[in-house]
Amino acid sequence: MTRLDAPGANFLAEIHEQPEALTRMLEHRAEFREIGRACAAREPVALRLVGHGSSDAAAVYGVYAFGLLPGWTALRDSISLTVYYGARLDFSRSVVVALSQSGSTPDVVTYVERARERGALTVALTNDPRSELAAAAEATLPLAAGDERSVAATKTFFNELGALVLLAGAAAGREDEVADGLRRAAELAADSIPGLEQAVGPVATAFAYVGRMYVIGRGVEFATAREIALKLTETCRVAAEPLTSTGLSHGPIAALDSMFPVWTIGSRDESLAALVEAAARVREAGATLVASGSAAAEVEGAAWHLPVPEAPMPLLSPLLSVLPGQLFAAALAQAKGLDPDRPERLTKVTRAR
């Protein structure tokens, strides 16, 4: 048994706790149903998502969840426009979903206050129902991730994905189907974690001196790419940049060489062909490829394969494809002698503007 004060012990334990945390969130289904129905009643012309860090990565996923389930135009809104520049946007037919683990992120709280004053229906998704953010928003939905002791978050992101898709499902009148899918995804995740934890070990050993990486995904998996890149940056001090497979070809591919590995996330959906083509270009550039995701086997020439099971619905793929990235970050941090529970210069609650 690993001691909980060993470096990274909380981070790793919390990766393991994610399926349980998601199942706990599903106990709040009735609340998601009620708020989802209220969002739909507003007939929004825009669903505005705001958050920073992992919450902003989850917001990328929200664009797909609300775009594909109720068919709404969703955007990661500019916080600066409203909080700093005082732009006079029309919020009257908007729904705002604000994401913050702590519920204390200053500019997210200010954004929600202003959006609410101007007529938006404001929903807070937070782990702390007594937070400032919860007080500022008209409605609060619990992340129910439980106590998160590691500064580098995992359960928060996992449950934010679940919460966003459950809310989007409720808005579309499909929360039963989504909740069933989430329950099954939690089971698949729990089944996969032990094997993936073994599989990432040799990759971490091989990558111990890597200083920079790209993490590539397309469509819903771009959210996963952003979160994995962020974990690698904050826990392993790797300059890891998330890119779409298309964005890679519009410039960044020029920087690749054999010391600059690329992590690909390929799931079986309509965007897979674009990802597979991008991976081929990476291989031609001589960069080492790691192929993850349910369609990892489709990526030819990868030095490492970290496949995950197919999700019950394609939209739920990120709940599985994020796991190898999180576990790899834990293993790489250990190989580098770093502590993901307490990365330098970070605190659990970020109050920076």
Added chain:
Amino acid sequence: MTRLDAPGANFLAEIHEQPEALTRMLEHRAEFREIGRACAAREPVALRLVGHGSSDAAAVYGVYAFGLLPGWTALRDSISLTVYYGARLDFSRSVVVALSQSGSTPDVVTYVERARERGALTVALTNDPRSELAAAAEATLPLAAGDERSVAATKTFFNELGALVLLAGAAAGREDEVADGLRRAAELAADSIPGLEQAVGPVATAFAYVGRMYVIGRGVEFATAREIALKLTETCRVAAEPLTSTGLSHGPIAALDSMFPVWTIGSRDESLAALVEAAARVREAGATLVASGSAAAEVEGAAWHLPVPEAPMPLLSPLLSVLPGQLFAAALAQAKGLDPDRPERLTKVTRAR
């Protein structure tokens, strides 16, 4: 006189040509006025921007230009949702602005075709009025950047900024004020380039072995940060990641050390205090700071200052603050023996999906 087949000669020449290119675009004012009025007549609930690479960086600027001038909700739309996933979004009260130098980017063309079928008013901003994109869109506005011989683009981005703000100004009935500001910004840019070209030389010498950087901006300058990071990545093979000053504190700051410099862009507007605070955190982390922008002097402890003049309107700041970054990329590429005119694995027209 530098020979035009010397490495980077076109890239550098085109940086110098930017003020002239912008002035040439302004000759098309009447077209921008007409299309801007047509966009306003639509009373759009969403202004959707699409593009890749530098065009996507310009789209970030578009969110601010349309948010601050006509007060519209603008977003960098998900291309995947419409092109790959077939989401059924309501485009009937949308205006689409599609950005592509060549007008040949496949998924941007497909996006515009579908958006137009579903009732969006579609506007192409392209350097080639005979392109596929121009044919797909209802209206086309010329970038008028002229022939761009360097694969790494500069004039395209510069004129995309100008075109977006001129269109936003026209939509708000303020195109005279914006056009006057742009004309003055072009003059200030022309005056600044020679001095900046001298000033970046020592920074490039000092940074010749740098492998990774962050480029930090907030608000409108986040667009500039994205473009400068892209130039450094594609022309200098630096892993340069753009971050907002707030995003930096939500994870990436943990990766900094004395070998990981940070380029800050600070302009005199309401977001400056957040940028200055972020720079202080960077300095505490022991990373080398480069301070650029009209408010470069506000950033304490920077090893290098690359100030630019204040823009005639705060919204036009990126037209000046992008210049030191472009010139630094040219100098750093030269110091590294790389050729920005022909980066490895890139072509002028990117057809990758």
